[in-house]
Amino acid sequence: MNAPTHTPAPAKLRYVDRDTLFEVERFLIREARMLDEERFREWWQTQLAEDVHYVLPVREIRLRADQKPIGSNPGAFVFNDNYMMLDMRIRRLETGLVWMEDPRNYIRRFISNVDAAWADVDGEVDAWSNFIVYRNRRQRDETVVWGTKQCRLRKVDGEWKLTRRTILVDQRVVLDKNLYFFL
């Protein structure tokens, strides 16, 4: 459960063709809408591969001379989830007993800067994107989370599935009360 990024050296990237890039972009944007609309079970069933690995490492503030990679410490993840753990998180939301979600949160996900390259495994692509997530709740409670994510997608029976996602939030101190939403 280490090595949070899996980007090859830029010189070796084989960027995908226009059609594939379009599919990847649609995948990420549709997924964002699905989550905005709280269709969590559908997301889990249709977007995720069963070997999915969903990771959000803690970003420690280090001096430039200190080259320890992000996430190299095994104790430092906000998310380090597999398919079963994501299912459990969604089951919690499905109980109807999450008081913090009642009345509901309004969460809006924005995806941009999408790019993709063929991975070193046949039929898989690495996709990069940036995101902004805005959350509003109660009367005046609002927060914004910024970041980037790297995804590994695999085509299964003609549909793209997420097999790995590494999320980097651009905040050492998460400026929200929690990160219990999917990115």
Added chain:
Amino acid sequence: MKDVSKLILEDGAVQNRSIYWDQDIYEQELEHIFARAWLFLAHESQLPNTGDFLTTRMGEDNVIVARQADGSIKAFINSCPHRGNVVCHADSGNAKAFTCAYHGWAFGLGGELVTVPLEHDAYYNAIERPRYAMHPVAKVESYKGLVFGTFDAGAPSLRDYLGDMAWYMDTFLDVPGGIELLGPPMKSILNCNWKVPTENFIADGYHVGWAHAAALKAIESPLSPLVGNQAYDVNTGLQVTTRGGHGFGVIWDAAAAIHPVGEAYAQWLAQRTPIMRERLGDWRAKFYNGHWDASIFPNCSFLYGTNTWKLWQPMGPHHIEVWTWTLVEKDMPDELKQMMVATNMMTFGTAGMLETDDGENMEQCTGSNRGWVTRRGKLFSGMGQVREGHHPELPGIVAKGIVCETSNRGFYRRWAQLMSGKSWDELAREPGNAADKREVA
């Protein structure tokens, strides 16, 4: 100084709501609590080598904690004595010196001033270096690997400060090989007063079945029968408050209870229990298998079993930063340690299934006191007052069952004592409280 004598009444059971909101009370807390009490800094395992450092806060004071060449650990305020600039901006790392970005003054691992640019040409060599060392944390001591510091040179020793809480904490600190904290810590913010989460961890077994109903259902834990607070058996655990305002609740045989995958941990506990029984006796072997919610006065909390370790760093009367590590036994196999980390993330991390339930309540419990009239009201933690007292074998004040507010009352009695401005000697001479005289029901 504000008169605090009316803020905590009825033996700790009644709190004036202003203590969660007023800026002047908060300032008094910084002076009388955070500048005097022992505050958690680090675990020794986070600083294995000479020059290893981390930055933290004591109250709102920025502090550098560093491992010295002689193996000791020192701490000092992270602010240049020349013009006040913050000197070290990294969370942690390894350093030979800390150099201020403003004029280049450099300080050694112990905070001593070692380099002054233009010392000869501009200061004419007339600068008294020792006078400009970084402001030291008066005392830094370790209790079985847990490093604490205090700004008060007159404070009792760390061991005395922890008092009977140390006897209880030995339950998990005296394991063969000791413990370690895995990090770096997750950090997030809550718009709440720092006392609210401390009291939640020290004493609030009452909220578990209600606030965490969704999580307990999803996890399918042995604690799931608590959902909805339908019923409750007082024989399932104890609550304890110790002199010094520390305390905890324990649920018997539940250490692995809210682990999504608890089997491997249960096996580990079963294998270690005979060793712990031999080392610490029957009672603490029993505690070793229990699930604890606990706080060390004033702002450090932990759950033993789920193994989360928390600091509630005050950022004003209505804001805190939540810092979260994972506590593990050093001797655990790596796989089990990783399971403990994963469990902590899933339950009490920044996106934890239970942490999330709590955050909202903490904020609303604080924010309601914005109202001028509301703020003049009182809050009550009188639960179980009639059923607490001395136990023949266990130190502190003990109450049956974890759905109880005994530890809350102990916390607020201590809070009131420190806020009164009494010296450590006066506090040491204070008699026990009324609850001391009661029998356990």
